[in-house]
Amino acid sequence: MHSYRTIEEIDDTVETLYEIQKSKFITHLRHVDNEEDAREFITAIKKRYFDARHNCSAYVLGEKADKQKSNDDGEPGGTAGNPILEAIKKNGLTNIVVVVTRYFGGIKLGAGGLIRAYSHAAALGIEAATTLEMTPFAQLDVAVSYEHLATIEHYLRQNEIRSLDADYAEGVTLHLLIPPAETEKISEDITNLTAGRAQIKNGDEQLIAIRI
Template sequence: MNAYRTIQETDDSIETLYEIQKSKFITHLRHVDTEEEARAFIQSMKKKYFDARHNCSAYVLGEGADKQKSNDDGEPGGTAGNPILEAIKKNELTNIVVVVTRYFGGIKLGAGGLIRAYSHAAVLGIEAATVLAMTPFQQLDVAVGYDLLATVEHWMRQHEIRSLEADYADNVSLHLLIEPAAIEHVQAELTDLTAGRASITPGDEQLIAIPAS
């Protein structure tokens, strides 16, 4: 299970606007998990902005960012789709689709100008999104008596341990989320902290979304 960066899922796409030399560049982007979702989003933008001269796009998919595609949609080759794709890659994002719609303002920007404009428009859109670091954590189930609960919870706060919702019955079952490399160390600390009275069971790994700094 590998860490990766993506953007937060939203009900609506993120929209930004960039204007240069009377041309308008409208950027839309959203989180997607499949190529079908990416293509459907691109088509929806083309339908929404049917009167625009260009709806250029790029997407990156997979935990390893192994599926990448861009489209210039009528702009000179390499001046639109690839700069959008490069903006995604420079931000180390995956499972994302970006569409930049251009309304031509009558002044030609030239190849270099187009590359800069599409790149900047894509970056503006990415900056408006909430970037998440999908990080592997292993669940560690810790069952303790109520007499030890305050001690363990204090230790968790000190070490900024993430956790899922606890279960309260005859004992308390805490479900900690620990970085896989630290599992053995945490188990040893908890055993010492509770004088061996805690029941500690390692669980499965899962990816947790953490806001990227």
């Protein structure tokens, strides 16, 4: 399981506007998990801005960012889709699709100007989104008596250890989320704090979204 960066999944899309030489560059982006969702988003933006001259796009998918595609949508080759893709890669993001819509203002920007404009427009959109670090955590289920609960909760606060909702019955079962490399140390600490009375069970690893 690998850590990776993506953007927050929200109901609406992120939208930004950049103007240069009377041309308008409108950027939309969204979190997507597969190529079908990416293509559907691109199609939806094209339908929404059907009167625009260009709707250029790029997306990156997969935990290893190994699925990448860009489209110049009529702009000179390499001046639109690739700069958008490079903006995504520069920010180390995956599972994201970006579409930059251009309304031509009547003044030609030239190849270099187009590359800079699409790159900047994409960067503005990415900057406006909330970035998440998808980080592997191992779940540690810790069953303790109420006698030791305050001690363990104090230890968790001191060490900034994340946890899911606890189960309360005759005793308490805490569901801790631990960086995999730290599970052994934290298990030992909890064992020592409870004089060996805690029942500790290792759970599965999972990816947790952390805002950055």
